[in-house]
Amino acid sequence: MTVTAISAGDIAKKVISKQSFFILDVRNEDAFEDWKVEGENIQYLNIPYFDLLDGVEEVLDQIPTDKDVVVICAKEGSSIFVAEMLAEEGRNVHYLKGGMKAWSEHLEPVKMGDLKNGGAIYQFVRIGKGCLSYMIVSDGEAALIDATRMTDVFIDYANELGVTITNVLDTHLHADHISGGRKIAEAVNGTYWLPPKDATEVVFEYEPLEDGRTITVGNTKIDIQALYSPGHTIGSTSFIVDEAYLLSGDILFIDSIGRPDLAGLAEDWVGDLRETLYSRYRELTEDLIVLPAHFMIIEELNEDGSVAEKLGTLFAKNHGLNIEDEAEFREMVTGNLPPQPNAYQEIRRTNMGQIVPDDDTQREMEIGPNRCAVR
Template sequence: MSAAEVAKKAINKEALFILDVRNEDAFQDWKIESENFTYLNIPYFDLLDGVEGILNQLPQDKDILVVCAKEGSSIMVAEMLSDEGKDVFYLAGGMRAWSEHLEPVKLGELKDGGELYQFVRIGKGCLSYMVVSNGEAAIIDSTRMTDTYLQFADEIGVKITHVFDTHLHADHISGGRMIAEKTGAAYWLPPKDATEVTFAYEALEDGNDVTIGNTTIHIHALYSPGHTIGSTSFIVDNRYLLSGDILFIDSIGRPDLAGMAEDWVADLRESLYTRYRNLSDQLIVLPAHFMIMDELNEDGSIAKPLHELYANNHGLNIEYEEEFRKLVTENLPPQPNAYQEIRQTNMGKMTPDEDKQREMEIGPNRCAVR
């Protein structure tokens, strides 16, 4: 069963039984999640002598998917279960493939015929975007799986002319610079996040308007520091707010991934409680990450109106500044795996090979305050 097929089941809330044969610590740290998925975690090494001991723990009325890190162990366990008369699947490519799968979702039509797409990296919680208009496209917060965007652009017949990162990412390796190199597109970065980068870029600053195609679709940059000192949001078509890692559907961004939590708390509060408050509360918030599967809409997208977030997101409803400071400096999940190496890679200071990049990104998204 491919990662794409599992993603469809997750989005459609179908039932699936997952036998995860990774070690318990790996399973507890990060697993395939969905509302109607159920799990059994038995390490592969405990099954080397046979699977007879777990047969009574497997369901009769659900698809069974065997999962491991890369694929090999799950094939062997699935074969043993098949020999016992079970109809089972294994996850092609393992958790590595799950981490790298991107699911494109059309968010809506833009004025004058444009379109906006969200790419959901369902296994990692990353969200990226493609704005399309009149044969041109812009990509925002791309992952390192650049072929997905290039192939999608070819399929819908558009040329990528601009690539943006809302900030210098610390949880995943950006594909922005590579897409720009492959397509000749302009690559935009907030200069306050780019003081140490080793490559040329276009300075993304507050008030920048970038037109895509020959229409009136504009990407308007809004300086919104806090997650990083350069974090920049985008207003697209006066309808969508691409919030980067400042604001999520169910939480807010953490300010500590560059070691500046205490210094950036005030910036984070200013961005969320003043800059965003001055925007239309009818804007649809499109974050760069999501935390839990409950945030997915029925169509698989992650999007909510800003007024709903101000009503329901706890991080936007903390009256006292000291309480807010405590929340975002003390109530933090573990930092992303290899986040310093990821930052160095996104600055151009490191050029790890593909296997190393995969290793650096393994694990869940951890960009939010809990």
């Protein structure tokens, strides 16, 4: 029987289209429970690699023969070894090329819609990490928002579209993943924007995202003025694009709201979070399409793999937007904080430019699920 590699992109397409398949994950149990490939129609079996060194005969009856089987490990090597043993027992199997490292880094581009005066907006879904980035294209120019460290993906995509990246923006100083914004801006000789209240400790030059600034991309205006939106961080800034889309950063998600504690100031910032969600956002038109910087669970993906919902729908259905009592809101937020993201202090320092880890270290720093939301 055969062993074939399957890419993270192919797995992403299976997840988005809700295909049924089987995963044999041979990482240690704690790693599997913390973070895995998720999908609505996936069956799982987690057996650590070291428990299979003597053979796979005892687990064969737990592995189906009527659906695709994918063996997954951290980096690829162990999954190849186990897949080859399964093939020797007469099974056709795949292994995830590059392992969970590749799954963490894969970006799936989705076109969100056309803009009124020409151009379009694209969402890049980092499906294994829950990060969402955006490219706004208009009249031969492009702006990137909340770009991840896989910088070549964005630059190559802009080249495919035949546009020049002129502006790169971060909605806030990220703590769960390493931003690629500044690196991309340097590579394309563009302008890098960052909220100044989040940038008091950065060691590089940037253009401040402040009230009253309007950034123009081709024929499209990104209005900054009314959308200073603190709460996840003190500098968090939201953007309205084309009077149709609300890029909410890590303040508002589809099924949850942002956590205010990643700088150790939950009690100080929870009031800002409530003010943003319950006052500033309430002044906006409910027809805006909310495009967050993260998603929490795979069920938040739409049929096309995108993550988006009308603001009015979130006002009606998102529990974090429907707690009238302020004390109850404070308790809900500060009492339901998940574990801190892995290496989040080092990630913050990297995004400030204070440390410059090598590529392998950056990958290790980001390993694990997204943890930017209040549960």
